Amino acid sequence: MADLWSKISAVLPLSEEQFPLQFSDKVESSVVEMLQRCRQQLYSPSTRSSRILNAQIVIDFSWEKLNMGTWRDVDKEWRCVYSYGCLFKASALCREDPSEGEILEAVKTCDMGLLMGAAIMDDLLQVMVGILQREVRKPAEEEDRGQPQAKRVKMELPRVPVIKxxxxxxxxxxxxxxxxxxxxxxxxxxxxxxxxxxxxxxxxxxxxxxxxxxxxxxxxxxxxxxxxxxxxxxxxxxxxxxxxxxxxxxxxxxxxxxxxxxxxxxxxxxxxxxxxxxxxxxxxxxxxxxxxxxxxxxxxxxxxxxxxxxxxxxxxxxxxxxxxxxxxxxxxxxxxxxxxxxxxxxxxxxxxxxxxxxxxxxxxxxxxxxxxxxxxxxxxxxxxxxxxxxxxxxxxxxxxxxxxx
Ligand SMILES: O=C(O)CCC(=O)C(=O)O
Missing domain, CATH: 2.60.120.650 (Cupin)
Structure with missing residues (x-):
């Protein structure tokens, strides 16, 4: 897993200055400040726990906004904020020699962003999850799940209607x-x-x-x-x-x-x-x-x-x-x-x-x-x-x- 972070950082903007974070005043300034802090932590030394904590605050806050009222009334900017939170959290999870469990959590975090958020930065979450998935993916033939599939899938006798x-x-x-x-x-x-x-x-x-x-x-x-x-x-x-x-x-x-x-x-x-x-x-x-x-x-x-x-x-x-x-x-x-x-x-x-x-x-x-x-x-x-x-x-x-x- 050692070079995972180099693969991830290769698809991130090169510097903090090149990392876009633009929101209208629909997004509270305290949230924008928290996003900026997450961005800064992406490019400068910090602890893993602090990176994850700050990203989680963004995720939790925007999650509330996504779950207020009906889905079609949710402002797209809040869906973007949620995606940024997922991006920062997934990045934090993958630095510093992550375990397989941490990579799987990062995959889940990206998927939540893809399902509930809005596309950001040329669909960066999609690119990231592709990299992560290749890291944990096992070819079908490597899987060892015991008995052959046919024996384990429950076989029911289907009611097959007669077609006239x-x-x-x-x-x-x-x-x-x-x-x-x-x-x-x-x-x-x-x-x-x-x-x-x-x-x-x-x-x-x-x-x-x-x-x-x-x-x-x-x-x-x-x-x-x-x-x-x-x-x-x-x-x-x-x-x-x-x-x-x-x-x-x-x-x-x-x-x-x-x-x-x-x-x-x-x-x-x-x-x-x-x-x-x-x-x-x-x-x-x-x-x-x-x-x-x-x-x-x-x-x-x-x-x-x-x-x-x-x-x-x-x-x-x-x-x-x-x-x-x-x-x-x-x-x-x-x-x-x-x-x-x-x-x-x-x-x-x-x-x-x-x-x-x-x-x-x-x-x-x-x-x-x-x-x-x-x-x-x-x-x-x-x-x-x-x-x-x-x-x-x-x-x-x-x-x-x-x-x-
Ligand atoms: O395959 C199904 O269960 C439903 C398919 C369907 O409703 C559709 O394609 O519109």
Whole structure:
């Protein structure tokens, strides 16, 4: 670890004078002074504990500001202050021959800044966490976790629904852009595209096994959904490392424990190694939006995770990388038979439990026509804008969805 600090200091500004710290008067002068003190300590002798203490004061103070009121009302300057606090703390942890535990704490600190703060200094936290991660990263084959994965991942017999031919989502193999546009995009018709992601490294050179995910992302802190479905009362969100998520919800999952779902749109920005394993589907170019506006989401979890029936305001390519999923689709024309929640927050979500509908409360549901499928690794489902979709994973599963317009 001896040269870790030289790698970190190489990406920091050369001197205190070149280190920007500019805030408007929305940020109290006492906080700006504390930030300046942290900056000074970065470039002059000081004790480790004093560096960490001052950075922690900045983190704790700005954390309060981030948690006041609703997230969209949080001023971006406070998110920047939080990121600076994380940057100073992570730097302090990595000086002077840090232990592996201290480096892991620095990784977590950077991740908190990436998740809750705002980008500062050309995304310096992202650069730093890349350096730190390489320091603690073990190649997949070096991992020794005892028995082979298949024996330790809890195997459940999935309830695999029978797909009737007349309501199966149609399938096509590598259509031309023109044919996809004419037959599916313009008329907004769902379809399963086969053979269009066969070249992804995630399905070839770097298959997304648990060991591989642990090796590229194990020490990274990510938001996790805990609970069977986001409409349940006891559903909650928490922050866990990818290793903790796998240990708690996948490898040692026992029947009584809540389900956990790593379902989020920041994962690929946070962990660029995973982004390098996937590609944007070519068909996204048929949209009117810019490539940068495409949202790429990760959906990683054990068998049994459910995304309740809901609709989204964009076109969607849902690509299956690991495991299989049962998916049911309803047209937006049948929304009145699907009983959306009344509240503003959940108005895009149906109240009906799709596979166990309460026909007394929701009598019209059974008359709504639908298409369904079991999506297998290597297949991509086109879910047209506003089409209602219900998803249940049949086994350990990792999917990637692309929301585009
Ligand atoms: O795979 C899932 O659980 C949900 C996917 C989804 O809802 C989406 O991509 O919009």
């Amino acid at each position: 031919e007349e309501q199966a989502v149609p399938r096509i193999r590598c259509p031309s852009l023109e044919s996809f546009n004419t037959n599916h995009l313009l008329p907004l018709r769902p379809v399963i595209l086969e053979g269009i992601i066969d070249h992804w490294p995630a399905l070839n050179q770097r298959p997304w096994s648990l060991e591989y995910l642990r090796s590229v992302a194990g020490c990274r802190t990510v938001p996790v959904e805990v609970g069977s479905r986001y409409t349940d009362e006891e559903w909650s969100q928490t922050l866990l490392t990818v290793n903790e998520f796998i240990d708690r919800f996948i490898v040692h999952k026992d029947g009584e424990e809540a389900l956990g779902y790593l379902a989020q749109h920041q994962l690929f920005d946070q962990i660029p190694e995973l982004k390098e394993d996937i590609r944007l589907p070519d068909y996204c170019c048929l949209g009117e939006g810019e490539e940068d506006d495409i949202t790429v989401n990760a959906w990683f979890g054990p068998g049994g995770t459910v995304s309740p029936l809901h609709q989204d305001p964009q076109q969607n390519f849902l690509a299956q990388v690991v495991g299989s999923k049962y998916i049911r689709l309803y047209s937006p024309e049948d929304s009145d038979k699907l009983y959306p929640h009344q509240s503003q927050l959940l108005h895009n979500t149906s109240q009906v439990e799709v596979e166990h509908p309460d026909s007394d409360r929701f009598p019209s549901f059974s008359s709504a026509p639908y298409l369904d499928c079991v999506l297998q690794p290597g297949e991509v489902l086109f879910i047209p804008v506003k089409h209602w979709h219900y998803v249940r994973s049949l086994e350990l599963s990792f999917s990637v969805s692309f929301w585009w317009s």
